[in-house]
Amino acid sequence: MIKQALTHFIAGLFGLMATSVLAGIGILIVSSSQSILSLFFAVIFIAGGLFLGYKVYTTAVHRGIVNFMTSVNASPDLDNLEPSANSNHKKYDLRDFTSAFAKKENLFLKGSQISVWGNHTFPGFGSNVEIKDVKSDDQKTLEILFGSGNKLKIRHPQNIIEGRSYFKILNCEKVEWRYLDPLQNKFVSIIFERSNNHIKVTNHSNIPVKWDSFQPGEPAVVLL
Numbered sequence: 001m002i003k004q005a006l007t008h009f010i011a012g013l014f015g016l017m018a019t020s021v022l023a024g025i026g027i028l029i030v031s032s033s034q035s036i037l038s039l040f041f042a043v044i045f046i047a048g049g050l051f052l053g054y055k056v057y058t059t060a061v062h063r064g065i066v067n068f069m070t071s072v073n074a075s076p077d078l079d080n081l082e083p084s085a086n087s088n089h090k091k092y093d094l095r096d097f098t099s100a101f102a103k104k105e106n107l108f109l110k111g112s113q114i115s116v117w118g119n120h121t122f123p124g125f126g127s128n129v130e131i132k133d134v135k136s137d138d139q140k141t142l143e144i145l146f147g148s149g150n151k152l153k154i155r156h157p158q159n160i161i162e163g164r165s166y167f168k169i170l171n172c173e174k175v176e177w178r179y180l181d182p183l184q185n186k187f188v189s190i191i192f193e194r195s196n197n198h199i200k201v202t203n204h205s206n207i208p209v210k211w212d213s214f215q216p217g218e219p220a221v222v223l224l
Contacts, residue, residue, distance in 0.1 A: 010188050015057030022049030082177040094136055097160045101134045108167035108223065112126035116192050117199050118215030123181030124150055128219070129223050131167075142169075149187070151178040167223040170210060177219060194220070 018211055027039050090107060092100060100106045110130035120126070126222030130147040134147045137143075142160075144152040152175065159170035174193035191202040192214070199214035 011057045015053035017053075018056040019049040019053030022046070022052060024049075058171040089161060092162075094139060094142055094157055094160070098134055098136050101131075103116070106131075106162060107164050108162040110147075111165070111167075111224045113224045114177075114179065115218070115224070116214070117194065117219035117220060119199075119213045121213060122177070122190070124177065125179070127179070131223075149180060152176070152221065153178070157220070165224070167221075169220045169221040170219050172220040 021043075026042040026049065029042040029045065032038070045134045047096040053105065064136055090100070097106070102186075108131070110128070112129055113128065114129055116122070116125070127150060128148045131144060132147045133145045135143050135145075142154045142157045144154075146152075148198045154169055154175050155173040157169045158170045161168050161170065173193075174191060176189055176191050178187050180186070192203070193200045194216055197216050199216060201214075
């Protein structure tokens with residue numbers, strides 16, 4: 001609860017800063033001239049500032065303050081580059097990643113946050129993210145089991161990238177998230193699937209879904 005309140009507070013500050021820039025320009029226009037035209041442009045700048053501030057606030061809340069400030073989700077163009085020999089990150093296909101994990105050659109071990117297509121606020125996404133095991137029985141689906149017992153199943157993962165502080169999958173067909181629901185005291189599965197540039201959520205646990213918090217342009221899965 002405290003973490004969520006702090007996130008909204010910091011996101012609000014970012015939004016206010018963004019608003020103040022454009023609104024300040026609008027106020028300067030009014031103060032420098034009293035004409036109808038200057039008043040018109042001032043209103044446009046102030047309205048634009050309010051809209052920009054709102055978008056900054058919602059983006060920071062949905063992505064998380066850490067992601068928003070550090071831009072961990074680098075551009076796909078950079079992600080698609082092959083790592084150099086002395087790079088601090090690695091890039092795999094499914095077979096190579098499961099092999100690296102079995103040999104304990106993987107870089108990312110644990111974190112505290114999961115994001116699926118830009119959404120990090122879904123129940124369980126802020127839980128312990130310590131990778132206990134990975135497997136791929138059919139070489140089409142990657143299963144990631146966490147120490148908490150929660151599990152991610154990623155269908156047809158493409159471009160698996162990891163460093164010491166992050167792990168991400170750029171593309172996939174769908175993601176199944178199985179987590180322990182404390183209210184029902186049992187594991188519940190939710191499926192996220194990209195279709196026609198939208199994220200379809202198959203939700204059997206009656207949890208409200210904020211559709212606009214899923215961004216198809218984001219990496220399919222990110223662990224931080």
